[in-house]
Amino acid sequence: MTRSGRAPTRRTMSNRTRETVAFYLFMLPWIVGILALYAVPLVASVVLSFTDWDLFQPPQWVGLRNYSSLLTGEGSNFWLALRNTAYYAAILVPVNLALSIGFALLLNKPIVLRRWFRTAFYLPSTIPIVAVVMLWSWLLAPSGIVNSLLGTVGVDGPAWLVDPARVKDGLIIMGVWQLGGGVVLFLAALQAIPRYLYEATMLDGAGPWRQFRSITVPMLSPIILFNLINGIIGALQVFTQVYVVTQGHNAGALMLVPFLYENAFEFNKMGYASAIAVLLFVMIMLLTLVVLRWSRRWVHYEGEVS
Numbered sequence: 001m002t003r004s005g006r007a008p009t010r011r012t013m014s015n016r017t018r019e020t021v022a023f024y025l026f027m028l029p030w031i032v033g034i035l036a037l038y039a040v041p042l043v044a045s046v047v048l049s050f051t052d053w054d055l056f057q058p059p060q061w062v063g064l065r066n067y068s069s070l071l072t073g074e075g076s077n078f079w080l081a082l083r084n085t086a087y088y089a090a091i092l093v094p095v096n097l098a099l100s101i102g103f104a105l106l107l108n109k110p111i112v113l114r115r116w117f118r119t120a121f122y123l124p125s126t127i128p129i130v131a132v133v134m135l136w137s138w139l140l141a142p143s144g145i146v147n148s149l150l151g152t153v154g155v156d157g158p159a160w161l162v163d164p165a166r167v168k169d170g171l172i173i174m175g176v177w178q179l180g181g182g183v184v185l186f187l188a189a190l191q192a193i194p195r196y197l198y199e200a201t202m203l204d205g206a207g208p209w210r211q212f213r214s215i216t217v218p219m220l221s222p223i224i225l226f227n228l229i230n231g232i233i234g235a236l237q238v239f240t241q242v243y244v245v246t247q248g249h250n251a252g253a254l255m256l257v258p259f260l261y262e263n264a265f266e267f268n269k270m271g272y273a274s275a276i277a278v279l280l281f282v283m284i285m286l287l288t289l290v291v292l293r294w295s296r297r298w299v300h301y302e303g304e305v306s
Helices: 015-048 065-071 073-107 114-126 129-139 145-152 167-177 180-191 195-203 208-236 240-246 256-266 270-295
Strands: none
Touching (some): 015 270, 073 114, 073 167, 073 256, 129 145, 129 167, 129 240, 167 240, 208 270
């Protein structure tokens, strides 16, 4: 018995412990999902990349044969897919970044019908990708609206989504049309920039271009980095629009993920396809690390002391 006459009771759980337990309980579905949908398939892909498996017979260990086939003459289609994917990403990502910043600057101005224009820019990014492909297949057809408009100025438009030399350009146009998500992020970042920074530079005689270079770009740099990394990852993993447009039968649009899909589900070469997936994962990781390393020179965070 205690001095108060009451029987001793167990020590209750501290608030910090309760918060920790609640945190992990709420996070548990996400953690299980990450392990089940990402970590386990990733490990399985790495293991399968060293095997020969056709989905029907047990996997046979072949060591590095899949990788050597990809990286030598036998896997020449891999290098074609890599060149096409690099071309697509190298043009789409910087164009989307530049246009997103430009449109965000315009939509941040007090223009007439500003809310309507903001909605119009974001709307294409909400449309399912298959519907986007069908729309642009009609617009970019040899006798479509785009070529008809080019014809009015004396330009003979190509078969955008048929000609192997032009199909990547048509796919890039589709990707640019869906830049609304990036515009919204840049617009939100622009509205968070304190107005007194611009007012102070105006008192010092800085013009619009100087303000853009010295204030706008540094303040937008974290969002630029975010959109840059997401854009690179998305461009390297492009699949749906390529497959819907070409059904895998246009060498000019052979990209890495459609090439992976073709080997896995048309030729039943799961080990070979897993090797492609591993190489793609390594490329994305290396590019992401390079961009993050490079970003130390030009990304500025609020409150950061250089």
